Amino acid sequence: MLMDWQFQKDKREARDCRERLKARRTDLAALQQPLKEAKLPVIVLVEGWGAAGKGSVIHSLIRELDPRFFKVRSVGMPTAEEQRWPFLKRHFETIPEEGKILFLDSGWMDETVRERMRRDLSDQEYQRRLESIRVFERQLAAGGYLLVKLFLHISQETQEQRLEKLAEDKDTAWRVGENDRKQNKNYDKALEAFEEYLTATDFPWAPWKIIDGTDAVCSQLDAADWLYAQISDALQRRPRPEQPRRAWPLVPIPLLKDVALDKTMEEEDYDKALKRCRKKLAKLHNELYRRQVPVVIVYEGWDAAGKGGNIKRLSSALDPRGCEVLPIASPTPDELHRQYLWRFWTRLPKTGHIAIFDRSWYGRVMVERLEGFCTEDDWKRAYDEINEFERELTDAGTVVVKFWVQIDKDTQLARFQDRQNTPEKRWKITDEDWRNREKWDAYEVAINEMLQKTNTRNAPWHILESVDKRYARIKAMSIVIEALEAAL
Amino acid sequence: MLMDWQFQKDKREARDCRERLKARRTDLAALQQPLKEAKLPVIVLVEGWGAAGKGSVIHSLIRELDPRFFKVRSVGMPTAEEQRWPFLKRHFETIPEEGKILFLDSGWMDETVRERMRRDLSDQEYQRRLESIRVFERQLAAGGYLLVKLFLHISQETQEQRLEKLAEDKDTAWRVGENDRKQNKNYDKALEAFEEYLTATDFPWAPWKIIDGTDAVCSQLDAADWLYAQISDALQRRPRPEQPRRAWPLVPIPLLKDVALDKTMEEEDYDKALKRCRKKLAKLHNELYRRQVPVVIVYEGWDAAGKGGNIKRLSSALDPRGCEVLPIASPTPDELHRQYLWRFWTRLPKTGHIAIFDRSWYGRVMVERLEGFCTEDDWKRAYDEINEFERELTDAGTVVVKFWVQIDKDTQLARFQDRQNTPEKRWKITDEDWRNREKWDAYEVAINEMLQKTNTRNAPWHILESVDKRYARIKAMSIVIEALEAAL
Numbered sequence A, B: 001m002l003m004d005w006q007f008q009k010d011k012r013e014a015r016d017c018r019e020r021l022k023a024r025r026t027d028l029a030a031l032q033q034p035l036k037e038a039k040l041p042v043i044v045l046v047e048g049w050g051a052a053g054k055g056s057v058i059h060s061l062i063r064e065l066d067p068r069f070f071k072v073r074s075v076g077m078p079t080a081e082e083q084r085w086p087f088l089k090r091h092f093e094t095i096p097e098e099g100k101i102l103f104l105d106s107g108w109m110d111e112t113v114r115e116r117m118r119r120d121l122s123d124q125e126y127q128r129r130l131e132s133i134r135v136f137e138r139q140l141a142a143g144g145y146l147l148v149k150l151f152l153h154i155s156q157e158t159q160e161q162r163l164e165k166l167a168e169d170k171d172t173a174w175r176v177g178e179n180d181r182k183q184n185k186n187y188d189k190a191l192e193a194f195e196e197y198l199t200a201t202d203f204p205w206a207p208w209k210i211i212d213g214t215d216a217v218c219s220q221l222d223a224a225d226w227l228y229a230q231i232s233d234a235l236q237r238r239p240r241p242e243q244p245r246r247a248w249p250l251v252p253i254p255l256l257k258d259v260a261l262d263k264t265m266e267e268e269d270y271d272k273a274l275k276r277c278r279k280k281l282a283k284l285h286n287e288l289y290r291r292q293v294p295v296v297i298v299y300e301g302w303d304a305a306g307k308g309g310n311i312k313r314l315s316s317a318l319d320p321r322g323c324e325v326l327p328i329a330s331p332t333p334d335e336l337h338r339q340y341l342w343r344f345w346t347r348l349p350k351t352g353h354i355a356i357f358d359r360s361w362y363g364r365v366m367v368e369r370l371e372g373f374c375t376e377d378d379w380k381r382a383y384d385e386i387n388e389f390e391r392e393l394t395d396a397g398t399v400v401v402k403f404w405v406q407i408d409k410d411t412q413l414a415r416f417q418d419r420q421n422t423p424e425k426r427w428k429i430t431d432e433d434w435r436n437r438e439k440w441d442a443y444e445v446a447i448n449e450m451l452q453k454t455n456t457r458n459a460p461w462h463i464l465e466s467v468d469k470r471y472a473r474i475k476a477m478s479i480v481i482e483a484l485e486a487a488l
Helices: A014-032 A032-037 A054-062 A090-092 A108-117 A121-143 A156-168 A178-185 A187-200 A216-236 A265-293 A308-313 A361-365 A376-395 A409-421 A423-428 A431-438 A438-456 A469-486 B013-032 B032-037 B054-062 B089-093 B108-119 B123-141 B156-168 B176-186 B186-202 B216-236 B267-291 B307-316 B361-367 B376-395 B409-421 B425-428 B432-438 B440-454 B469-487
Strands: A042-048 A068-072 A101-105 A144-155 A206-212 A297-299 A324-328 A354-358 A401-408 A462-463 B040-046 B071-075 B101-105 B146-153 B206-211 B296-302 B325-329 B355-360 B401-404 B461-467
Touching: A014 A032, A014 A054, A014 A156, A014 A216, A032 A101, A032 A216, A032 A376, A042 A054, A042 A108, A054 A068, A054 A101, A054 A144, A054 A216, A068 A206, A101 B176, A108 A187, A121 A144, A121 A376, A121 B409, A144 A216, A156 A178, A178 A187, A206 A216, A206 B206, A265 A469, A297 A308, A308 A324, A308 A354, A308 A401, A308 A469, A361 A438, A376 A401, A376 A438, A401 A438, A401 A469, A409 A423, A409 A431, A431 A438, A431 B355, A438 A462, A438 B432, B013 B032, B013 B054, B013 B216, B040 B054, B040 B108, B040 B216, B054 B071, B054 B101, B054 B216, B108 B123, B123 B146, B123 B376, B156 B176, B176 B186, B206 B216, B267 B469, B296 B307, B307 B325, B307 B355, B307 B401, B307 B469, B361 B376, B361 B440, B376 B440, B401 B440, B401 B469, B409 B432, B425 B461, B432 B440, B440 B461, B461 B469
Parallel strands: A042 A101, A042 A144, A068 A101, A144 A206, A297 A354, A297 A401, A324 A354, A401 A462, B040 B101, B040 B146, B071 B101, B146 B206, B296 B355, B296 B401, B325 B355, B401 B461
Antiparallel strands: none
């Protein structure tokens, strides 16, 4: 895409460009209201050579926009703190809400190409990284996001001249980094790395637009024209990415109706086992810290199945400074207006820490599916998206353990009635619980489908038979111990 | 407070302590619902010597609590990134919402005492730091927060033994930091520094509780007893801190009725001045970056006074990668349930960056006052709280510039009618604007009071006469230029 590029030689009529740019900015401003009404979120990725004019292009594009409708983010290399999470986390975190435009001055491309050139990424890691980026961009597009990807291209000579000019003035000299100089010196190598990345990530539903950065005003006009055309098109019809082609390494798991629920544990055995598990977990948590392994534990289950008590036994055995229980309620407006996995990406544990999710992203294929909070297309797509999400976690070294807490319908009724009849417990039972109970059969279909389609080798489900809560608690703790021991 | 401490010699009956602790944990769990109903936010600060058992105390206190009602945060020393903001920012950011408990494993005390001992803080800086902490804790208490402050005290011998034991096991050895060893070696010096800090921050409405950490279970029981008593008391009657005694260096400012609004600027002069200002601002912004100065610009003004256009002219002259316009709408639930300055602390610019607030914390003494969104006590207290807030910013090196955009009532009417009659502008005018207009006189009283009471030398107001928008825009840019030049 870059290799055979013919740089602009004759200056286009500058005055003409300037006039057209001015008009185009007004056009862009006029798109803000339609964009808001269409609830279209837009990410404008501005990548390119150092000193190619990325900042100036953004500056020019936002000139007539209302600050309520856009944000600009300048993304540097990840800090030591940021490196304690999977690669995609800090990028997922910045995604805009619907109706807003996010301008990124470099993003995941710059980070990836730099690491590639510094040899921080092996060939295999680089391919894996491209896979992460493909997943990320596809999930965003499938979630209704418009991705506008600009690459500002300049020649080696142009770059050299600009870097020199910046270095001359003490107030702009700090803008010229070591990386820019290196890039200019090794222009051909960098060109190759850019080309490789651009080719690998040029999707029909989120194509790259190469912009000639030789002349500042012309490049701004080209960017504005492209952005305007892309938004106008998306307002007519959102880009539709392909389906993921991945065949997941799924592991068979029994249907809920075939799960025997008669398992029990005597109180005496329980007390002993609890003590033993607590001790082991405390020790393992220290080791996790030392070895900097992050852990994600997911609890899903029927209302009144005993999730809360089970979580409490597990979490109270762990160091609270490194373990957080995350109760997942219905999404806030902020969360509702972004891709649905956003609120989980932002809550991931850092290395050495444990996050216990009390309900999770699986809400998408249970309550959101059954209550119509998302479209059929949304929840059907979610199985793959969730598998992809969990693979990002496990590939980054996270231990992922998922529990389904299982009881039968009669046990639930007995527990509901007990809650209703015990004043201290009454706040735990709501009308919604009774309504959900009426949909037991529909839920069972959805849960079975979920378990079948997301029981991957890297992030497996475990069913906790919880008619006897003691049995379920010890089973959960034992599974966590096993998973941690295997990982350490 | 620590100097004459007699460490526990005879072990209290351990079995008895354990039983009482168990019972107290149940009591604490029973307080969760009342705490939620009373909308009481609680911060439990657990400070103390290294290896005194801070983590274990927190672990023990949360054992029976529901994860929906509390969070645990382990606060380390500030990272390089965090140091780019005023001291209080990262602490303000973690405050809990009403009805929730936040447990802090070390907080602003540990940071301050460490810096004091390392001589990173001069005597004067240390006093200033104590003042910041006093302001912080008082504002929280006045905002309805309960602060429970525990200090875990152990003897030099006990500390030494524990550090040795931790160091022996490879899975806990990482817990023993350089700082712990130093502290143990220089125990007397550290004791003095702790004593000094504890004495300076022991407020009747947020007192310190020294806990003997010699015996683990007993110290957990003491902590649980104290926490239980403090929450129970606060549910009856919240702590009431004193009023700030500070006499602000206020600068006289004219009443709005005395502001002459006949100032104008010809288009030709405007175009020239605009060009000149844009150039200067671009240059200054580069210098700000290099010198790492943060800037906060506040815009307040009547509806349709021309804030938006004024901000656009200013912001478009600045580098968007280092300048953010923050439109302040009504608070989200998250924001409403915390101290009202929280949503501004979280949005402060880092060093070298500029934040332009389109409306701001002054909403407290205008719309919130007039619409009854806060109590009379709340908004009356806010003048001092805002002056304190701004002083935290300017003392940390932030340039603060505040604009009041002024028009008369007839001009507003004309602009409202123009908006109503122009289809592209109609979204800018709402019924609320008309309702606010009816309260013009009440607003004028509030605005005058605000300008008089918060026009400090370090964070002054500037009135922009905006009947002629051109005049107001150039005036704003000139004032910003002047302020930046003075600071650089």
